[in-house]
Amino acid sequence: MANPIQLAAPKADFTLTIDGAQALTLDLVGRVTATCGTVEDADHGDTLLVRLGAHTEAAAQRHQPPANVHLVNKWERALRRLERLPVATVAVATGSCHGPSAETLLATDYRIAGTDLRLRLPETGQSTWPGMAIYRLAQQLGVARARQIALFGPELSAWQALELGLVDEVAEDPQTALRAALDNLAGARGRDVAVRRRLLMDAASTDFEEALGPHLAACDRALRRTQVA
Template identity: 50%
Template sequence: MNSIPEPQLTLDGSEPLTPATVRTLDALCDAAEDATGATTPLVVAVTGAPAARMDVPLPLVNKWERAVRRLEKLAVPTVALVTGDCGGTALDVLLATDVRVATPDARLLPLAGAGTDEVWPGMALYRLANQAGVAATRRAVLFGDALDAERALALHLFDELAADPAAAFAPVFEKLTGGAGTGIRRQLMLDASTTSYEEALGRHLAACDRTLRAAVEAAS
């Protein structure tokens, strides 16, 4: 049995977004992309939410979102272990992962800080609306209501609740390991709501062709 990897990244959303944060996530994506043929899941631990509005330069936000998008498009499965409140950069990364296991006290906080009505400058609201729907996230977006763990689980924003997220992740680790083609399937799923049937058909056929070629190569 494969050993469960320690989180390759621990991200605290209560801390300011800095160039170092972007470099750390980019380096993690570099390593995953350079590991040709690797299928071991990439694990991140996320916690924390901004306590107040943070002044973040827009060019830095742009670099951060490019890094988060790289994480979202990696070929390997990605897993988030969530503890407590989750907002800011932690929420950005959480919503870009494939599997999310959270503690029962976890809450998703999409605004820029407690007592503010400002939007966190990342793309968390975009991903929330796409993944859970506008109606389901309306109060969190308009009024700053936190999405508690049970609500997030019901909306499929979390996959499981457990006092020890790492231990709860263990039973599905073997299923994720060896998940060749995860990136392709994920992209087809993400594209489904934004592309026409004709365009999606071309991408599905291309994905099938790549899969068949890989099978032939593996058999030879």
């Protein structure tokens, strides 16, 4: 394992931290929205690092439902904005990752889990919260693989999350894994990562004829950029 004294911590262009025990509040919505605004207003930078998780007893407690549906609407819009940013989003999830932090994980591009990760979607009472996390699960995993999580909301270990495809790698040293990920994602903004992400997200709900136009436009843009280079 790398010695943190000898090896500086990897640094992304932008950073967002959400405690794994964080409940859904206006403050949380505001922090996510403000981070998105900073990224969108910048004319450079390729990666947003999203740190998720908690290592306290409070993190093991089940979250209470949000105060009202208007807060939920603001939160869902903030997450939608996050997953449409012009940069690559890299999540590092360690410890307990419950509630809003778990929802945020599903809105990122590349996901690194520590071996101690415990992942659980938001709940209301004894049931999985019927928010857009269920939509993202079905979109990313398919209905068959998402069914047990969406209906019964079990807590998942890092290795279970990896097997399902909810995280991309499990690392004993997340910092080393993050450093490699940031190196691989250098130039993501210039390579139009947002365009490719959007085409991928739309593929499940768009038929071929409707998808062809946007794909051709993206191909034309890529060819023009290649010719200029």
